[in-house]
Amino acid sequence: MALPVNIEELIHGETVEWARIELKKGWNAKKVMHTMCAFANDIHNWGGGYLIVGVEEVDGQAKLPPEGIEQSTIDGIQKELLQLSHRITPNYFPIVEPYILDQKHILVIWCPAGDFRPFSAPASLEKGAHRNYYIRLNSNTVIAPQHSAEYNRLMELAARIPFDDRVNNQASIDDLDLGLIREYLQEIKSGLFEDSAHLPLADLCRTMHIAKGPNEDIRPVNVGLLFFSKEPHQFFDRAWIELVIHKGNSGKDFEEKYYKGPLHKQLREALYFIKNNIVSEQVIKHADKAESDRFFNYPFGAIEEVLANAVYHKSYEHGAPIEIQIFPDRITILSHPGPVPPVNAHVMANQKQIIAREYRNRRIGDFLKELHLTEGRGTGFPTIYKALADNGSPTPTFETDEASYVMVVIPIHDRFKGTESDGAGDGVSDDVKAPKFNTLNDVIVFCDQVSDQAGNQVSNQVSNQVSKQVKTLVEQNVNDKVLSILAFLEKGPKSMSELLSHIGVSKQTKNKRKYIDPLFDIDWLAYTIPENPRDRNQKYKITESGKKLLKILNK
Template identity: 35%
Template sequence: MAIPINIEKLLGGNTVENNRIELKGGWNPDSIYRTICAFANDFEDNGSGYIIVGVDEDNGRPVRPVRGVPIETIDRIEKEMVGFNNLFEPFYMPRVSVEDIDGKKVIVIWALAGDRRPYKIPEHITAKHKTPKYFIRYNSSTIEAKGENEMELIELANRVPFDDRGNLTARISDVSMLLIREFLNQVQSKLLDDIEDAKPHDVLEQMGLLDGPIESERVKNVALMMFSYHPEKFFPGTQIDIVIYPRGKDDDPDNFIEIDPIKGPVNIIIQKALDFLRTMVIQQRVQKVPTQAEAIRTYNYPYQALEEAVTNSMYHRSYQEREPVEISVMPDQIEIISYGGADRSLSLDALRSGNRLHARRYRNRRLGDFLHELGLTEGRGTGLPTIHRELKKNGSPDAYIETDPDRTYFIISIPCHKDFVTDELVVDKSGNVVGKDWVTKLGHNWVSEDDAAKAINAINKQYNTELAASTAASITASKAASTATSIIRLLDALLVNDFSTRQLFLKASIPYNDTSRKKYVNFLVELGLIDWDHSLSKRSPNQTLHLTDLGKAVLQRIKQK
């Protein structure tokens, strides 16, 4: 049976960090089994590792096209592995899948962190005299565990991360095969083809989601976090509460608006919370600089910073605590509180530094793997640096982090960009959270009246005309389009649909030629009222123009004059 990850993405390093992947050009059981043992011991709490046989490496990157494994040797290798697995102390069995890459066969060995660690394996399993030893991963290398490392590895036997433990009350029927299918489809796993006729038990076993001996197998907690519709039944408090404080949490704590609690599988909770923040909270300011081709776009909160903060709050929280993650939206900041703080090996100064973190232990290592494969988090130790980087790029103040010595909670405050700070927030009829001085609603973004007024003045100055409501009203009265009327017709047409340049002029009843195209399109694009589809080349036959948020604001302001 296949593994629950896309092999192309695995080779590309898009879903798994490079220190968790070992590339082998050929079948070398001695070194391969030392690495399997190291991944099973999981000294750094990475959750699992992958060995890909049939792929050469060059400076840590796979050589494409791959070398492949001769088809006639695959059956022999799989039989050899059955015998080699019995040499583990205690017994351990990795998952194996034969995959097609570049027209060749490769063998993918998935070594999950073992639940009976530490494991030993002979240093040379093909030798006549075998001496079992402990092996661990150090960065991207496999080394023998000696001295303090060996002692620490032995101590890990009693420290299995919570999400990787078996649940005492859950049954296999509590796990939704539909949610598993959706996940496998999203990550483009070949395992999706194998599960249609497979029993739920076999699917969970192949995905490493069962724990314990056959006679008393238990569903792992991570399976319930990701693939149960109601994980809160097993982990009370598995939800995100979003609360809006119009005048701030400190200044007026009794004045608040609660959004319905967000519940469900962890990844769905994260996505729904992010959808709310993106559509109802994030605002944009567009400023066109005459000397620059690209407009300057500033956000009250950069989405990437919020994405990392929200994802980390659900990834690193303690699911043994019965408290929800709380997101407080205030006039000058968004505050996110999760319970169960960061690892004690990380000092508060390190957390606030903005540098990549190197925690020795992860509370929910398998959950992190699933979220990473879905693209919800970049990778281990990179979340806080991403937040700091995105805030700096946006011109926002840096994030503020707070925790206590016992690490019972973790607070991160994402400050609002100074241009968007307001005395009071309001919620409009559509549920949008806005400052009282932001009044023009534009799709999923907001543009200030000041920006719209400046754009109209620039048009009037450029064309020596006057854009006003009377101009808009005269559109249908005369087919002889003045400059002002032509501009409004163009914007009106794009308000309804995107068009190619030729289609746009036809829709607006304006003669299409080089002169009119340069007169209108070039300037309106430069001003930021309309724009091209940047996912396509400008010369693409499918290229179209669309109305920007600033263009919508200008059109709305004109018609209100």
């Protein structure tokens, strides 16, 4: 069974930090066992790691094409891995998957952080060997010597599971939405996407480590509910983003917006609104030179990084939303609680690069990184400062009482002079701006978040050129039958047979997966009987998001 990650990006270190990846040219049972133990101990709450057998490491990077391993040895290695799992105490079982990379066989061993720390392993494979506690320091697997700071830290973590990785006993496996899960797997290009079409939901969730427990009482973990339930705030009080637009500094004239739903969707929707309604560019021409000065009131890259980090590091045990306040001269982003030690107010105010010892949410970060919504450890602060410096903006301010909150203040560009039409003078324009679509996700987010009134106006706001661009994006990333399917469904709900017949293809599972499932997964289609997907009277209907897309495509 495939793993819920993009293997190509994993091997290139694009979504998982190198400290969490161990490359092995060949099989070495003892070293693999020690690294499995270290990833299971997860002393920094990074979320475990990955062992890749068959790929050599050169100067901290994967040497490609890979050396590979003999196909005939894979079964034997997997059997030996099971024996090694029993040598670790408590017993620890990673998830193993063979892959073919550049026509070479490799083995990817996913070692999620263990729930029953601390784990120990024998120093050698010989009977009666002395046992050690192994941990990861930077990119190395080392022993945590007794009474050392690392050893004491590991003992403190005994059976302590970060909140986002804990089982939620107030929810059931049915609270996880299969459509959201498949949409995520498709977006990150995981090989598990194809398997997910026929896997039982419980097995799929176990494979992704978003549910735990025996078959008779399998329960979702918190990170699964945060990303793959339609309304996470039902389980986590006020787990949403609030955006307040102030018309002035008096605090009396303002407009509020709420972004709810799965974490990645609310993050994208809030960023989409800010990008298209708050961020504005100003151009100053000079009589004595051809080049003009161009700058933004706020560089979008800085806002994106600050808000993504707020979602990543917020505590979802606290009933407090992330708050974005947009004033005429600044944007503030507030999240709760304070930073994780040893980061404090002095560090935040004086260091432009911060690498935390541990993270509050080890699993949330992994999902955001796979979706390219945040980067690796320690990259947030440099990204924010660079985006502001490149735009010529003032430096940001970081405030915290070290216990209850972190607030980032992004000041407006000193030379920015807004106009009534660009929204910079009062924080936002009164009219909905014509959206900018650069990726398929821009289209999906627009259809999800735009108001009904704006949806009715969209055909007047979007130019023919943009409409053609959207059509190209949809056809290239989904399929070329989308317009035909949506237009047919506008006349009323249709069965799968009717839909496939309408677009001129045979009634086969492969055609359903190609033409219907992708639209269902991104919420442009919905069931007429959602409580029983296998009902023999089941039909498909167009959603509100699908109707808005159809208006764009019909421009």
